[in-house]
Amino acid sequence: MADSKSTEPAAAPASDKHAPSAIERGLESFLFKSRWLMAPFYVGLVVSLAVLLFKFVLLLWENVIHLPTAKESDIILGVLSLIDVCLTGNLVLIVVFSGYENFVSRIDPNGHPDWPEWMTKVDFAGLKQKLLASIVAISAIQLLKAFMNLDAGYDSTKLAWLVGVHMTFVVSTVMLALSDRWTSDH
Template identity: 75%
Template sequence: MTEQPAPYRPNPMLKRLEHGIENVLFNSRWLMAPFYLGLVGCLAVMLFKFFKKLWEFILLAPSASENDIILGALSLIDVSLVGNLILIVVFSGYENFVSRIDPGDHPDWPEWMTKVDFAGLKQKMLASIVAISAIQVLKAFMNIDAVFDAQKMGWLVGVHLVFVVSTLVLALSDRWSGDHGGE
């Protein structure tokens, strides 16, 4: 007759220690909440910057050239896109890494806010960065008559192309891995 090995019984002390460590790790996600609150503060600063630029734009508009109007509008769009980027990071970062957001009974709650996973967050962030970068290149191009610096223009276009290629590579890798942006 062969002896049966005794069934495994975990040490209760080690099991409690493991559970305690897992609790600390799980609850450490709340350390990210102040970062997202700080980004909300950053969004308020961007709002202030937007209104400051808008006021300057309005004051200079009567005597501004067509190029100046376009450059002013592009500056406002640029600040708006950065604000959108901050908002995307705040909502999807909080939802993905801290806690689920309960939209409750908010009828105008945007559908995407609680449905962007980490892959979708990366894609939306890179798309926003590409748009912001494109605006910077366009602003430099629109200002080419006033100040032309070939080296600066080359760097702007080069960095923009790096962002574009990075975004395309990320989108392709997500598609090949079967992740379609989390939506």
């Protein structure tokens, strides 16, 4: 005959399968707060933007100084170098804003009507896509610069490597986009 007062604990409700202990809550709180250790990385990337700006100004000045004697191909190569630095700066900004928003803390755009709309809406999948698209664009600029320098004597091995690396970036970007699309559909 079964005893009406069972010594077995009552089953936990389905929504509360595990009540965390004080140690577990403390550890989780510590781990959650550790995300702030990433903030100095993003500040360092902002400093790297200043370095890129300095390099951009030097390249621009060099292009302006050599303008009277430059050939058309030299001007195009100079502009491509400026675009390359600009795209790299854009890449850094994407990482700073999206990384901070996704991994450290939400950014409140209220009161800042001039902030780009994408800044607080890029999730991790979108961040990966933007990063890879920027890398492909930078790689394409490098490849275009190499093609523009074909007259100056080209190294077929170096050109083959540039094409191979660029195609690797392109294929990787397409595969990641397809993978993200397939996983979001299922």
